[in-house]
Amino acid sequence: MNKHSRQILSIFLFLFLVVWVGPAYGLIISGTNENVKSRSFRIGGTRYVPLISACRAFGVDWDWDPVSRKITLSKNRSFLVLLVGSNTYSIDGKIGRFKGKIEFSKGIILIPKTFIYGEDWWIEVPGIKTTVRHRINVVVIDPGHGGKDSGAIGRSGLREKDVVLSVAKYLREFLASHGVTAILVRTGDRFVSLGNRANFSNKNNADFFISIHANAWRDRRPKGFEVYYLSAATDDYARAVAARENAVLKMENSSADSINNQDPTVWDLKATENSRESIELASSIIEAMSRNIPARNRGVKSARFYVLKKVDAPAVLVEMGFISNPSEEAKLKTRNYRKKLARAICEGIVAYKNIYDKTNGFTD
Numbered sequence: 001m002n003k004h005s006r007q008i009l010s011i012f013l014f015l016f017l018v019v020w021v022g023p024a025y026g027l028i029i030s031g032t033n034e035n036v037k038s039r040s041f042r043i044g045g046t047r048y049v050p051l052i053s054a055c056r057a058f059g060v061d062w063d064w065d066p067v068s069r070k071i072t073l074s075k076n077r078s079f080l081v082l083l084v085g086s087n088t089y090s091i092d093g094k095i096g097r098f099k100g101k102i103e104f105s106k107g108i109i110l111i112p113k114t115f116i117y118g119e120d121w122w123i124e125v126p127g128i129k130t131t132v133r134h135r136i137n138v139v140v141i142d143p144g145h146g147g148k149d150s151g152a153i154g155r156s157g158l159r160e161k162d163v164v165l166s167v168a169k170y171l172r173e174f175l176a177s178h179g180v181t182a183i184l185v186r187t188g189d190r191f192v193s194l195g196n197r198a199n200f201s202n203k204n205n206a207d208f209f210i211s212i213h214a215n216a217w218r219d220r221r222p223k224g225f226e227v228y229y230l231s232a233a234t235d236d237y238a239r240a241v242a243a244r245e246n247a248v249l250k251m252e253n254s255s256a257d258s259i260n261n262q263d264p265t266v267w268d269l270k271a272t273e274n275s276r277e278s279i280e281l282a283s284s285i286i287e288a289m290s291r292n293i294p295a296r297n298r299g300v301k302s303a304r305f306y307v308l309k310k311v312d313a314p315a316v317l318v319e320m321g322f323i324s325n326p327s328e329e330a331k332l333k334t335r336n337y338r339k340k341l342a343r344a345i346c347e348g349i350v351a352y353k354n355i356y357d358k359t360n361g362f363t364d
């Protein structure tokens with residue numbers, strides 16, 4: 001990076017801070033925040049932080065084009081463009097290079113920690129009170145399936161509907177201990193239509209909607225966890241997972257609103273409404289799961305899940321593991337593993353809630 005581009009970069013980062021802090025507020029820059037430390041990743045000797053979390057912390061807008069893998073950050077009508085796999089950046093059209101490169105690992109965009117702000121990238125802005133957006137109070141948890149719809153069934157007979165209900169109840173308990181109210185769509189073995197799950201969330205003014213599932217595949221090999229948000233499917237696999245989770249529509253009496261007669265553009269319009277928050281929530285949950293769950297991290301993905309479509313809040317669907325994989329089925333049977341899953345999902349929700357509340361101007 002030459003001297004000139006370094007200057008531009010410093011000015012750009014300075015602008016982030018000045019604009020974000022504003023003249024009336026104090027600013028604490030702290031590199032000792034334990035949460036931040038635990039959320040940094042090390043790849044080949046370089047420390048990385050999740051870009052989206054950093055943007056949240058700095059109040060920077062971001063946009064991500066999954067096809068070109070281009071990331072555009074904007075603040076105060078200034079634009080910083082980054083590319084996955086590249087060490088080149090462009091600030092308002094001027095090109096420069098930085099140490100390291102942008103990494104994309106398991107659905108998380110990572111940026112070298114040194115690029116963000118030396119070693120001290122985390123900012124806290126105390127004392128700001130605004131009513132721009134309310135803070136996170138209510139999370140609706142949707143244990144998938146139930147009643148006549150068993151969901152996936154494992155080789156030893158484990159039923160998806162039972163596993164997800166049990167994890168959902170632990171999750172409610174763990175969230176409560178963090179002061180977050182969680183409401184379950186179902187608390188027993190009861191059939192609920194996909195549309196009514198979304199209605200339930202909207203009626204309760206959910207701030208986040210988390211649908212909990214266990215995966216299944218036609219052969220026994222696939223394993224691991226993944227988190228989805230609503231958008232066009234990333235690939236045929238994601239499309240197949242959504243088709244399986246949407247299949248319950250055939251059991252429902254309302255055939256009028258079936259998945260097949262939906263105009264694709266309607267899906268995409270709906271998907272953009274809460275997409276940024278949904279992607280951030282999905283990233284936060286997958287980060288927490290990858291730290292805490294001893295299983296394969298399959299990453300953040302998107303597909304057209306009917307249940308997410310009608311929800312008015314940021315919404316994600318967690319596939320906790322493959323019930324069709326005998327070793328994962330055995331793990332999913334144990335109370336210990338279910339608690340571990342619930343604790344990790346809770347950690348991801350709370351981590352995002354803290355950033356979300358903070359960037360919306362609230363202090364505890």
Ligand SMILES: [Zn+2]
Pocket residue numbers: 144145151152160212213214245
């Ligand atoms: Zn399911």
